[in-house]
Amino acid sequence: MLDLSIEAVEVTFPGLATPALSIDSFHLPAGGHLAVTGASGSGKSTLVNILTGLERLKKGTIRWGGTDIASLSESRRDRWRGETIGLVMQDFHLFEGLSALDNILLPARLARVANAATVERARELLTIVGLSRPEQKVETMSRGEMQRVAVARAIVRKPAVIIADEPTASLDSESGAQVAELIVTLAEREGSTLMVVSHDPALIERFDNRIRLVGGRIAQADAQVAA
Amino acid sequence: MIRFILADLNRFRLGAFFIAAIVALAVALGVAVTLQERALRLGSARAAEKFDLIVGAAGSETQLVLSSVFLQPSALPLMTGKVLSDLEADPRVAWAAPIGFGDFFGTSPIVGTTTTLVKNLSAGVSEGAIFAREGEAVIGADVKLPMGSTVKPMHGTLGEGGHTHTELAYTVVGRLKPTGSAWDKAILVPIRAVWDIHGLGHHHDDGDADEHDHDHAAAGADAAKPADAKEPAGHDDHDGHDEHEHHAIDPNQAINEQWQGELPDLPAVVVKPKSIADAYKLRQQYRKDATLAVFPGEVLTTLYATLGDVKQVLSAVAAGAQLLVGAALILVIVMHIGQRRKQIGALRAFGAPREAVFGIVWLELFGLVATGIMAGLVLGYLAARVIAARLAADSGFHMPVGFAPEDMTSISILLIASALLCALPAIIAYRQPPASALRG
Structure with a gap:
């Protein structure tokens, strides 16, 4: 469980006059849940990339529980991300040819941190997300099932933060609702800080804290979030 | 990691098979030339040894x-x-x-x-x-x-x-x-x-x-x-x-x-x-x-000198073929890595260290190439054996086909060179920023 603070962040891309993202100050308390909305091109993906350290921040600071992620080296940031952030993406990014269980464990195994307890937790999570066949190959699953595997993968290492980028956008409404429910309840159960980027109204309305991005800036902040 | 590589190879099994097969053929060509030339040399020296x-x-x-x-x-x-x-x-x-x-x-x-x-x-x-x-x-x-x-x-x-x-x-x-x-x-x-x-x-x-x-x-x-x-x-x-x-x-x-x-x-x-x-x-x-x-031995030595030139030409041809195959493979692999930017980016995004990404790409490629090299050694050996057997059937002149200690050196050099070449796409994958990889 980590809190997030953003200070004077500005992300520019070459050839673009206006910054893709520009946030003067933002704070999300530890264990807080936040929904980020906005039209496409409003800077949502950029926000996800810099918050997860996938992209290096050049201007401003982002601290997760006091860690300035821009100060970490590329390899340290990989390790930090693996330990701290559970990521769920629109396109699942599961690896074909591997079973559901192996997919959940793959990042942990590649980081050489998977032990018997991790495997046990992966099996438990599979049950929680409602999948009964751990050895089933992911390519034989429905899209909803795939995203549920992805959710289990995101939280198998007990991340302090869960970030979901359009987790329901490529699912039908029923599967989408299931996945949305899972993400929110699991984040609560694990006590993780949760941030969801979405324009799925059914998902957004579960959140009290919402921000809306317009042209890379926070245009509207609901509830107790400091703008 | 191994399981992931195997699943990956299985997914691209046709391409993987052809990469290994092409490497095998290129290697077999060189191996056959070397072995056959040596067999001819040893066999004729052995045949001449009774005649002082x-x-x-x-x-x-x-x-x-x-x-x-x-x-x-x-x-x-x-x-x-x-x-x-x-x-x-x-x-x-x-x-x-x-x-x-x-x-x-x-x-x-x-x-x-x-x-x-x-x-x-x-x-x-x-x-x-x-x-x-x-x-x-x-x-x-x-x-x-x-x-x-x-x-x-x-x-x-x-x-x-x-x-x-x-x-x-x-x-x-x-x-x-x-x-x-x-x-x-x-x-x-x-x-x-x-x-x-x-x-x-x-x-x-x-x-x-x-x-x-x-x-x-x-x-x-x-x-x-x-x-x-x-x-x-x-x-x-x-x-x-x-x-x-x-x-x-x-x-x-x-x-x-x-x-x-x-x-x-x-x-x-x-x-x-x-x-x-x-x-x-x-x-x-x-x-x-x-x-x-x-002295038949002496005359044969002169002949071997000629044969040596022929072998050098053949070896150069074989080496050229290997070089072409190597270059073509690098091209194919680099393109392939480009197509897999997303997968590689995703691995990083979900917490795999970039060293693991490097390891996966390198191991997967080197595994294929090394398999190809080993298959090529066997194939080249068999080809030399078949040629020697056919010549023996025609002439009764037996040529001992076999690997010599110095072959270990060339095989090691080949393996090390391919290990280094495989590192190139692995480095590309290693250096790929995960965010841009995911965006594509």
Whole structure:
């Protein structure tokens, strides 16, 4: 469980006059849940990339529980991300040819941190997300099932933060609702800080804290979030 | 990681198979060239090792060696038979044996020689005995004839329009142990019988020899057809069998290997000198006027030098092919990595360290290439074996195909080079920023 603070962040891309993202100050308390909305091109993906350290921040600071992620080296940031952030993406990014269980464990195994307890937790999570066949190959699953595997993968290492980028956008409404429910309840159960980027109204309305991005800036902040 | 790589390879199994197969073929090409060249070198050196010094008529050194050591059919010039008796009498000579060619039985050359050479050529007989009478023959290990079968010599081969000798048919009385040389395909008979068949006794007409050398590609002894033979066959007085009108030869006549008196002209004499010093002196002495003396080993060394050039050309071709294959593979792989940006980015995004990404890409590629290299080694070895076996079947000349210690060096260099090359796409994957990879 980590809190997030953003200070004077500005992300520019070459050839673009206006910054893709520009946030003067933002704070999300530890264990807080936040929904980020906005039209496409409003800077949502950029926000996800810099918050997860996938992209290096050049201007401003982002601290997760006091860690300035821009100060970490590329390899340290990989390790930090693996330990701290559970990521769920629109396109699942599961690896074909591997079973559901192996997919959940793959990042942990590649980081050489998977032990018997991790495997046990992966099996438990599979049950929680409602999948009964751990050895089933992911390519034989429905899209909803795939995203549920992805959710289990995101939280198998007990991340302090869960970030979901359009987790329901490529699912039908029923599967989408299931996945949305899972993400929110699991984040609560694990006590993780949760941030969801979405324009799925059914998902957004579960959140009290919402921000809306317009042209890379926070245009509207609901509830107790400091703008 | 291994499981992920295997799943990945399985997903791209067709491409993976072709990459490994192309690498295997390129490697096999180089391996086959190297192994075959070495086999030829070792095999011929082994075949020549029984022949210390060969004396023949002045002419081509190479042809003398090829015809005597490898029994390659060819019209060797003849030298006077006196050379044989001189050598026999020479105190520096342990033994000297004449060889005479020209006749065939099927594709097996019939070589006239003496029991001395036969005994020194092979480690003895595997069945039967060495010939003791004029009508007896001992066959090389690879000649497929049963004991007791009849061999009717044919002058020249059928394909060359040869004719069958009717004067004498040999009876196979023994089979030699394998020598690994062309002599394994030969049928060895007493040289006296060869002379007798061709109407050569102690008379000889040089002009006649010249005429007929052109008629018979494989003329060894004087190539006189029975109809042309004006001279009655005759022996020197010691064998007590002077009169052979129309070459009527008594197959039960015990062979005589004393070379006194006048002997027919000869294509070659195999000489075993008593010492190395004697060998050099003999070679010097017989390297003038009408005779030629050669160390087959030395002639082969010269041939290998030529062969070495050929091998270098072939190796360069093989290396060029390997280089092209390597370059093409790098191109394909780099493109493939580009297509997998998303997958690689995702691995990073979900917490796989970039070192793991490097490891996956490298291990996956190197696994494929190394498999290809290993398969290529086996394939090249098998190809060399097949080629050697086919050559052995044709010529009886055995070539030992095998890897040598120095091959380990080249294989290691190849593996290290491919390991380094595989690191290139791995580095590309390692350096790919995960965010941009996901965006695409």
